[in-house]
Amino acid sequence: MTDTPSINRVEPIIVCKNVQKHFGEFQALKGINVEVTEGEVVVILGPSGSGKSTFIRTINRLEEHDGGTIVVDGVELDDNVHNIEQIRSEVGMVFQQFNLFPHLSVLRNITLAPQKVRGLSKRDAESEGMQLLERVGIPEQADKFPTQLSGGQQQRVAIARALAMRPKIMLFDEPTSALDPEMIKEVLDVMVELAQSGMTMLVVTHEMGFAREVADRFLFFDAGEIVEEGTPEHFFTNPKEDRTKLFLSQIL
């Protein structure tokens, strides 16, 4: 593959080589090797404490990796602040706890970064922001404050806020884990639409129905390593590793 570069070959947009991360004595990531191509939807599974959240947080350097290399869209993540800010503006992230800015209106949550980072005018940022709110189905909430919204609505605003930076990649860190059951679907619907639109996505989730529907590839993490990877089909019909089987039997 390397010696015959073909025209059709797609360059990976994320290349992680031997990524390691220590928290004191504890090694959270023990050499992760992953390549993600543009438009791919990768779902990351694993028991809690397996390093899956830590891993996706290294991709926009919310966690600093201390071994190996991460290259996002051709830019290597290192101590260079300029590189970090550039990658962060291309990589959107959605958190388990939403992390909306409580002192800003819903629309202002969405327009702040486009105005400050992308340099949009207030008017342009607001019209883009309203389009995004329509895309996630809650344009009528624009002038409210985050705490006046339900959890599902807040998470949809958080997705819109990330999309407002026109990211090439979206990271989802357990986006539905803090939601009441009846609100999970409205968030997943938005994510399915996003996946179908061709967004490159890395999603840490336990929502297997969603994962099966949209994922191109599963990664199964345990104890800081990728234990098994493959298509959803492979995982649901023919998982090889015992740890994978045990985990799947527990959550399905």
Added chain:
Amino acid sequence: MNAPSQLQQPQMYRVKDWMRTHLFNGTGNTILTVLVVLIAGFVLFTVIRFVFIDAEWSVVSVNKRLIFLGRYPKGEEWRLWPPLWAALGLIAAAWGTWSSLSRRDILWLLLAAVFILVFVAHGTEGLLFGGAVVLAAVLYAGVRLSGTDPTMRSRLRLAIIIGWIILLPGTIVIITAFDGVQPALWGGLMLNILLATFGIGFALPLGIALALARSSSLPVVKWFSTAIIEITRGGPLVAWLFIARFVLPAFLPDILNTDVIVNALIIVILFTGAYIAEIVRGGLQSVPPGQREAADALGLSGFNVTVFIILPQALKAVIPALVSQMISLWKDTTLFSILSFTDALGGAKAAFSQAQFVGRQKEALIFIGLIFWAGSFGMSRISRRIEKYLGVGSR
């Protein structure tokens, strides 16, 4: 005829019920209620008897000028009116755009204005002060009427903020320029107000800067800020003021060394700044880490994250503590009287030291107390308003 009585009866019952449930529910509470009413009645009676019968207020009225202006030269009073007009106008306009006056606020303000017009400002002064009140009222009404339109409102707010920023240096220019009155001759309540305004105006930004520096990851910045905060907080303000008077002049560069008041003011600003820094640092720590992560993840620069995400939430969380620090600074300005400045308290002391007013300390001191209480109470009301305004979208 029937309808009103039907409406009134439940009302009466409600009052009775309210009294029964809130004042007389149980023996213990009944005793408490009676006791408190007795004590309050006694205090009220004593106060009224003192104010209207026993007290000789001439110590205040004769020495009005001493208390309000100290040794400020005669004939230069005109310099003080434009800043006062501007300040009252700006307060009214700010109150009108960001909030609105409740009926209780209006009552308090009317009381204050009537008190000043009846007991303090007479003749020309009365007219000038009355003019300021009318101007403030007109501005407030105008701003309320025109501020309903959002773009108009944001323009008004910008204008008001610019006005506030200009007010302080503007006041100094008006007082000192064109053969004006140099700081050494400032005195009385005017000195307290100027010191407090200056102190707050500079201590707040200094405190925020120190807090951010102390939370910084750069060791030198952090240590420097920590040293300033801990050293400043390590001594009482009185000691620092003496240092300002007798030690600081030897160390300051000539440009800052023009006046004892300036030296003392620098110390007060540092002192208050150190306390504000620790309050703000507490606020910074109260902002959940997820806020910074979310802002970082959007690609916002460190500066933008601090200014637009972290600081607004941190400051909002500590408004009550900040305002109490400001109230404390307002009262601490009376400590300047120990440096032989004739501030309001110094003026009062000078007043009851005069031969004809021997034994009239009570009246003079109560009057000063009333003035400082009014200032503190006003700040406290404004702080409540700010909290209420920012309360929208609280977590």
